[in-house]
Amino acid sequence: MKALRLLRWSGSVLSPRTRPCCFFIHQTQYRNPLAINLLRFQSTAPIQFQPAIEPEDDPEPGETERAEDFFHNTPTQEERESILSQLPSPHPQHAHKSARLSALHTRLMLPHRLPLETLARCLVDPSADIDPHFNNSSLSILGYDLLGLYTSEAxxxxxxxxxTEVMFAAMxxxxxxxxxxxxxxxxxxxxAAAPGGEVDPGYLQCKHVEAGNASVDGTGVQVKELPIVATDAKGKPTLGELGWRRGVSSRTVKSDYFGDEIKRTELDYAERPELCREDLQxxxxxxxxxxxxxxxxxxALMGAVYLHAGKKAAYNFFKAHILSRHLEFSKLFEFRQPTRDLSRLCAREGFESPVARILSETGRKSRSPVFVVGVFAGKDKLGEGSGSSLDEARIRAAVGALKGWYLYSPLEVNVPSQAVRGGDWKPVMVDGGEVVV
Structure with a gap:
């Protein structure tokens, strides 16, 4: 099986200004306001425009002549600068003139196959430029899926x-x-303080939201005090807004990588794309x-590395900047009744019932006594804990036993995405699940 070339099928993600194989731009209908947008597609190398006018409606008188004059007459340098200054985001050819962008490319040790134009596009938020060909919306969607895949399997x-709750917290x-x-x-x-065509491409460009304590014009009500109510297709509030608790099974199936409820616009995008575009705009x-x-x-940068440099470079980028961060998994647990959970766990796994025994003690009649208690299942010690009272030491021993069970890690960790094609695949361990009380 041959490997797919990412640049062959990534046309929906990479715009013509960032694809190295695009030297021609075809347009089906020209209007005078498109003159500014067409200039944005020009790169440092000369581009040959081949207009193919096939309008759905008849153009206005003189409109076709104005479009043809624009293509045949080369604008002066002053006209180009005035037009480029009106763009919502920097021109792609400015990426090679930005020292800040080149320094960021070198600092992150990005692959050489990732061009500066794509890195500059990753810095343009959809709030700064709503055109999907020049913002990082499509790359961000791809990077979100890649980060969720690599993190969840790791x-x-x-x-x-x-x-499940701990897994969501770790994600x-x-x-x-x-x-x-x-x-x-x-x-x-x-x-950047404000987005625009004159901004250095090395700055992160976005339209800043108003402060949370800003007042609504003419109402005297602050923005943070406005009620946020989400409704379904019939206009009724959703269950999440009514305050009902969502179970773990529902969060696993109908939620994102972090266990949060997917927004209504994301769920109804396929059925009602017009409504979703209006909400997004x-x-x-x-x-x-x-x-x-x-x-x-x-x-977006994660998705750009995957498209330009491939799967291996994307995973190395993930390991260097995401997976290398230290996380204490033992601090993510919160047990309400650890002794009961440990009893149910032992019953499910076929162990003997856990029994707490005192291992050592000191200062029983003093002001600060210390008790060391161990939890045993038969002759096997499951956990050990210390405390100023027998109950505290017993609970800590049960918590230690539960953490020792849940934090089990195999000696060799194999992830599915890094399986060698055609080689021997070592399956990973699949546990029966957490204890349900």
């Missing part, structure tokens, strides 16, 4: 017995919005937070 293959800690925003700051990426007009823009940038 967590589950390393700790196959993790409960959020590795590739959640707050983590990706912190990574953007660690990379040294600065944010309305949301982008209001602006986004810095955390959202930083998250989209890191996801």
């Amino acid at each position: 967590v589950l293959c390393r700790h196959p017995r993790l409960p 959020w800690a590795y590739c959640g919005p707050k983590t990706l925003a912190a990574i953007t700051r660690e990379w040294g990426v600065e944010v 309305r949301k982008l007009e209001n602006g986004v937070t810095l955390e959202t823009a930083s998250t989209n940038f890191v996801r």
Whole structure:
């Protein structure tokens, strides 16, 4: 089986300005306002325009002549600068003139196959430029799926017995919005005060949302005090807004990688794309937070590395910047009744009932006594804990036994995405699941 060439089928993600194989631009209908947008597709090398006018409606008188004059008459340098300054995002040819962008490319040790034009596109948020050919929306979607895939398989293959809630927390800690925003700051990426065509391509460009305590015009009500109500197709509020608790099974099937409920616009995109575009456009007009823009940038860069450099380079980029961050899995647990959970676990696995025994003690009649208690199942010690009272030591011993079970990790960790084609695949461990009380 031959490997697919990513540039052959990535036309929906890479715009003509970033694909090295595009030297011609075909347009089906020209209008005078498109003159600015067509200039954005021009690269540093000369591009040959081949207009193919096939309008659905008859053009207005003189409109075709104005379009032809625009293509045959080369604009002057002053006219080009005035037109480029009106663009919502920088021109692609400005990427090679940005020292900040080149420094970011070198600092992150990005592959040489990733051009500066694509890196500059990753820094353009949809709130700054709504055109999908020049913002990072498509690359961000691809990067979101890649980060979720690599993170989930790394967590589950390393700790196959993790409960679902802990797995969601680990996913959020590795590739959640707050983590990706912190990574953007660690990379040294600065944010532009306002997006525009004259901004250096090395800045993160987005339209900033108003402050949370800003008042609505003419109402005297603050934005943070407005009720947020999500409704379904019939206009009724959803269950999540009514405050009903969603179970773990529902979060596993109908939620994203972090266990959060998928938004209505994302669920109904295939059925009602017009409504979703209107909601998205309305949301982008209001602006986004810095955390959202930083998250989209890191996801878009992940997708760009995958498209230009391939699967291996994308996974190495993930290991270097995401998986290399240290996470204490033992601090993600929160047991309400550990002794009961340990009894149910032993009954499910066929062990003897756990029994707590005192291992040592000191200062029983003093002001600060210390008791060391161990939990045994037959002759096997499951856990050990210490405390200022017997109950505290027994609970800590049960918690230690449960963590020792759930944090089991195999000696050799194999992830499915890194399986060698045609080689021997070593299956990973699949646990029976967490204890249900």
